Amino acid sequence: MAATTTTTLTEAIPTMVTSALLELEERDVVRPLVTLDTKLLGGPGIVSNTPIIQKLTSEADDSLASQAVDSGTGVDTSPSAATAGVHGSYVQLKDIADLGSVDNMAAVSGQLIGQSIVTRRDLDLVTLFASFSTNQGAANVDITPGDFYDAYGSLRTYFAPLPYEAVFHPGNIWSTVGIISLFDNSSDAVQSAGLGTVGEDFARSGFAGMVLGFRLWADANITVSSNNASGAVFSRQAIKYTPKRYLQFDIERAETEVATNIVGTEIWGEAIMRDSHANEMQFNQQP
Amino acid sequence: MEKDTLTKAKKTKEKEVASLEAQVARLELEKSELEQKIENSRPDLTSEEARYMRDLSYIDKTGRVDSNKIVVKEINDHTNISLWDPLGKRVGPLHPVNVRHTYEKFYKLWSAGKRFRLSPTRPSAEDIEKFKKSDEYKAWKTRHDLDRARKSRTRKKGELERILTSIAQMTGKTVGEINDIRKPGEVVSPGAVNG
Numbered sequence: 001m002a003a004t005t006t007t008t009l010t011e012a013i014p015t016m017v018t019s020a021l022l023e024l025e026e027r028d029v030v031r032p033l034v035t036l037d038t039k040l041l042g043g044p045g046i047v048s049n050t051p052i053i054q055k056l057t058s059e060a061d062d063s064l065a066s067q068a069v070d071s072g073t074g075v076d077t078s079p080s081a082a083t084a085g086v087h088g089s090y091v092q093l094k095d096i097a098d099l100g101s102v103d104n105m106a107a108v109s110g111q112l113i114g115q116s117i118v119t120r121r122d123l124d125l126v127t128l129f130a131s132f133s134t135n136q137g138a139a140n141v142d143i144t145p146g147d148f149y150d151a152y153g154s155l156r157t158y159f160a161p162l163p164y165e166a167v168f169h170p171g172n173i174w175s176t177v178g179i180i181s182l183f184d185n186s187s188d189a190v191q192s193a194g195l196g197t198v199g200e201d202f203a204r205s206g207f208a209g210m211v212l213g214f215r216l217w218a219d220a221n222i223t224v225s226s227n228n229a230s231g232a233v234f235s236r237q238a239i240k241y242t243p244k245r246y247l248q249f250d251i252e253r254a255e256t257e258v259a260t261n262i263v264g265t266e267i268w269g270e271a272i273m274r275d276s277h278a279n280e281m282q283f284n285q286q287p
Numbered sequence: 288m289e290k291d292t293l294t295k296a297k298k299t300k301e302k303e304v305a306s307l308e309a310q311v312a313r314l315e316l317e318k319s320e321l322e323q324k325i326e327n328s329r330p331d332l333t334s335e336e337a338r339y340m341r342d343l344s345y346i347d348k349t350g351r352v353d354s355n356k357i358v359v360k361e362i363n364d365h366t367n368i369s370l371w372d373p374l375g376k377r378v379g380p381l382h383p384v385n386v387r388h389t390y391e392k393f394y395k396l397w398s399a400g401k402r403f404r405l406s407p408t409r410p411s412a413e414d415i416e417k418f419k420k421s422d423e424y425k426a427w428k429t430r431h432d433l434d435r436a437r438k439s440r441t442r443k444k445g446e447l448e449r450i451l452t453s454i455a456q457m458t459g460k461t462v463g464e465i466n467d468i469r470k471p472g473e474v475v476s477p478g479a480v481n482g
Contacts, residue, residue, distance in 0.1 A: 083384040088362040097357055105357065112359060120361070127367075130378040131389040133396055138431060139376060146438030225377060265362060271385060275392070282376075 028118050029219040030125040033165045034239040035273060040084055041243055048242045049079035050273055080273040084244035087124075088265030089116045095258050106262065110249065113264035117247060122221045124270050126167070128239055129222070129232035131272065135280040139228050142177040143283040148212040151233045151279045158276035160235035166214035168231035169222040171285035178285070179211060227285045234278035242269040370405040373418040378405060403427070 039048045056067050091109040098105045134154055136147040148166075155164055173179045183202045201208040208216060214233055222229050232238075244267035252261045272278075368386050369379035370393075378389060390405055397404035403423075410418070418424055448462075455462045 081384065081388070083382060085382060086362065086364040090360050090362060092358045094353060094357070097353075109357065109359075116359070116361065124367075124382070127379050127381055128385070130376070131370075131381065131385070131392075133392065133402065135402075138435075139374065141435060144438045146440070150438070223377075263362070269382070271388070 027115075028122055029217055029221070030122055030167060030239075031241055033167070033217070033234075033236065034125065034241050034270075035237050037082065037240045037242040039242070040269075041245070046084045046244060046269070048082045048084070048240075048269065050081075050240065051079045052076050052274070076274050076276050080240060080271050082240055082242040082269035082271035084242060084267050084269040086265055086267050087117060087120050088263060089113045090261055090263040092254065092257065092259045092261050095260070098260075106260070109262045110264070113249070113262065114247065117264060117266050119221060121241075121266075121268065122219065124268075125239060125241065126219060126222045128270065128272055129167075129278075129280055130230040130282070132232060132234075132238075132278045132280040133275050134278075135230075135282055136233075137280075137282040139226070139282065140284050141282075143172065143179060143182070143281070145182055145212060147281065147283075148214065148233075151281065152213045154279055155233065155235055155277060158274075160274070160277035161237070162235070164214045164233055164235055165217060166211065166231065166233045166281070167217045167219050167222070168281065169224060169229040169285070170218045170220055171224060172229055172231055172281075172283050173216070173218055174206070175286050177283075179216070180206070183208070183211075224285060228282060229285060230280050230282040232278055232280055235274075237274045238272065238278035240271055240273045242271070244268060368407065369409075370407055371409045372403040372405055373410055373415065373424070374403070375410055375415050377409075 037048050037050065040046065053069060056069075059065065089112070091113060093105055093109050136151050136154075137143065152164065168179065171178065175181070180202050210216065219231075222231060245265075247264060247266045250263045250265075252263070254261050365382060367380035367382060369377050369381070370386060370390060371377055378393075379386060381389065386407075390407070393402055393405045396402040451462050451466050455465055458465065
């Protein structure tokens with residue numbers, strides 16, 4: 001009997017393909033932390049204005065001067081206007097790709113579209129951070145506890161209601177010059193006499209839910225430029241997110257391309273509402 | 288008689304040697320001829336391989352198979368744009384309406400001396416270097432350095448040294464006298480004579 005060669009055996013053994021893994025993306029970190037303005041949903045208009053009215057000053061004598069009910073000035077200008085725009089992605093799924101794949105490529109396409117829209121929304125919100133009036137840091141500067149003290153003081157001075165959120169790029173939290181370095185057990189640490197609660201949390205799990213009065217969040221959608229990134233600390237009313245229409249999928253057959261177009265779109269706007277209720281936190285990520 | 292026999296034997300041997308040497312020479316010549324033949328009959332692998340690869344590359348470039356590609360395109364009804372500060376820091380990209388609000392806000396802040404004025408065009412490296420020589424930048428740098436020095440103190444670096452210095456001043460001693468932690472081998476019991 002002729003011996004079977006290795007080459008022949010290899011050809012007879014198929015390559016098995018498992019379900020595909022999708023590239024991971026950061027998701028919806030900031031949207032749940034800001035004001036949800038639903039005025040545009042289900043009605044006309046694409047611009048949502050939020051008027052801000054200046055406060056009155058109570059006088060201490062018996063001859064009162066009339067004061068105008070006036071729009072806010074300074075950094076909290078009135079109105080805060082968010083203009084809704086269309087955001088979406090479309091996939092052209094060719095029949096041959098769909099028929100030849102192990103996975104359900106229509107479902108994969110839907111997942112890719114959904115992920116891209118969620119990431120776009122988060123990006124639209126985090127890019128507002130660099131447009132706040134007050135920046136506690138600057139380029140090529142390491143974060144210190146004093147930045148948190150000043151930021152907390154700034155928010156409290158302008159009556160920002162709790163809770164206060166702190167959103168940073170992961171490199172501003174976990175790096176040799178990041179927030180975690182403030183709580184390690186070195187002589188420079190905030191708690192140098194021994195690990196306190198926050199230090200213990202960082203030492204044990206590498207994370208702390210609250211830091212110096214702020215709820216801490218990591219968001220990798222924040223852009224890093226030359227080892228610097230602009231996170232922010234803010235109260236809920238600092239930013240408003242204004243949806244006009246939630247996620248909608250449309251499927252259209254493209255016969256001439258022998259393909260199916262899958263289109264996912266969502267319509268929203270975003271704007272700064274109370275600038276004084278937020279501080280930009282621009283810091284270095286590594287020495 | 289014997290002399291003749293010896294001479295004959297010697298001549299025979301010499302003949303044999305000559306014959307063997309001639310045979311070796313012939314074989315060597317044959318070997319080199321065969322090697323030359325092999326060399327001449329073997330094709331030029333370098334140019335053939337190169338041609339093979341070139342042809343495959345052309346086939347891959349010219350022929351197109353899209354069955355393994357899924358096209359994904361992003362849809363927007365607006366174009367986000369960025370603003371830049373004079374040091375090259377980017378603000379954005381933002382929705383055009385937000386860009387306008389931000390530009391106006393930072394203009395007011397710049398007029399009040401609080402922030403840099405923003406621009407819709409990115410500054411070049413020369414623009415940045417030129418700005419760093421301006422009075423506006425120098426004034427900002429002075430304020431910024433003071434601010435960072437104040438905040439850096441909160442990291443408690445050198446705090447122990449500052450406390451020791453102030454204790455030394457209050458007690459009229461030197462820092463070395465009040466902060467003299469000795470190694471185990473240097474510790475002596477009271478009453479012992481110091482070496």
